[in-house]
Amino acid sequence: MRIHALRTGSVRLKHAFLYPHRGVRRQLDLFLPGPWSDPMPIHCWAVEHERRLLLIDTGESVAARNVPFARFEVEPEQELPGALAAAGLSLEDVSEVVLTHHHGDHVDGLTHVRAPARISEAELRFIAMRFPRFMRRVLRQPLPAAFAPQPLSLDGPPFGAFARSAPLSEDRRVVAVPTSGHTPGHISVICVDDEGRHVMLAGDATDSLEQLHARRADAIAPDPGVYVQTLETILAHCAQHPTVYLPSHDPESAQRLAASVTVG
Numbered sequence: 001m002r003i004h005a006l007r008t009g010s011v012r013l014k015h016a017f018l019y020p021h022r023g024v025r026r027q028l029d030l031f032l033p034g035p036w037s038d039p040m041p042i043h044c045w046a047v048e049h050e051r052r053l054l055l056i057d058t059g060e061s062v063a064a065r066n067v068p069f070a071r072f073e074v075e076p077e078q079e080l081p082g083a084l085a086a087a088g089l090s091l092e093d094v095s096e097v098v099l100t101h102h103h104g105d106h107v108d109g110l111t112h113v114r115a116p117a118r119i120s121e122a123e124l125r126f127i128a129m130r131f132p133r134f135m136r137r138v139l140r141q142p143l144p145a146a147f148a149p150q151p152l153s154l155d156g157p158p159f160g161a162f163a164r165s166a167p168l169s170e171d172r173r174v175v176a177v178p179t180s181g182h183t184p185g186h187i188s189v190i191c192v193d194d195e196g197r198h199v200m201l202a203g204d205a206t207d208s209l210e211q212l213h214a215r216r217a218d219a220i221a222p223d224p225g226v227y228v229q230t231l232e233t234i235l236a237h238c239a240q241h242p243t244v245y246l247p248s249h250d251p252e253s254a255q256r257l258a259a260s261v262t263v264g
């Protein structure tokens with residue numbers, strides 16, 4: 001098995017997003033002036049296994065529009081085709097795409113992909129609801145025209161600390177697990193590498209390893225309680241299995257993957 005970190009540009013996030021206050025200011029501060037983070041990577045991942053190439057997320061595109069709490073920096077050559085080429089891969093190699101959640105910095109690259117895509121059933125249900133549809137209009141964040149994923153149901157057996165799962169490979173070494181919080185249908189993908197380590201492609205379950213240890217919900221989670229419960233489950237999983245934890249926007253994710261650094 002080979003896992004590649006692909007990078008499709010950068011995003012800066014407002015501190016109010018990464019370190020929110022509790023209570024009413026948690027979401028209000030997102031729309032007020034405040035300090036910003038340094039540029040953080042927009043990663044997606046390519047997993048070579050069983051003679052297939054599985055993409056986890058597809059990254060951002062130059063069409064990205066800023067929102068009051070996120071500023072995107074993507075050059076044309078940083079989009080998915082260029083990011084794959086930098087890893088010695090090409091679009092024609094892609095067998096399937098699995099999306100962690102529906103946000104643009106994870107799905108806008110679908111524009112380039114002809115392979116089939118899947119996203120969790122719960123995320124598809126959430127996307128169709130009135131409030132998220134309203135917010136996509138207000139924030140000018142339309143789903144890309146190429147967005148037509150099939151539903152992935154996580155009705156398989158428990159996997160480590162996770163109550164449910166969905167196998168993504170024949171040998172079940174690549175598995176989707178529910179990580180609801182950032183969005184209601186958010187999933188992560190765990191790959192059991194050749195040494196038996198669990199490499200967790202965590203999407204936006206958190207934005208950093210520090211946030212996982214701090215058990216801190218982000219500012220846009222519909223229910224911070226659900227978010228923190230998921231972080232407890234991830235930490236429990238990391239205690240059961242040596243786990244390399246890789247959020248999409250953690251500046252240290254690519255290095256942790258390269259050096260197989262597990263959560264201590």
Ligand SMILES: [Zn+2]
Pocket residue numbers: 101103182204
């Ligand atoms: Zn997101």
Ligand SMILES: [Zn+2]
Pocket residue numbers: 103105106203204248249
């Ligand atoms: Zn993201």
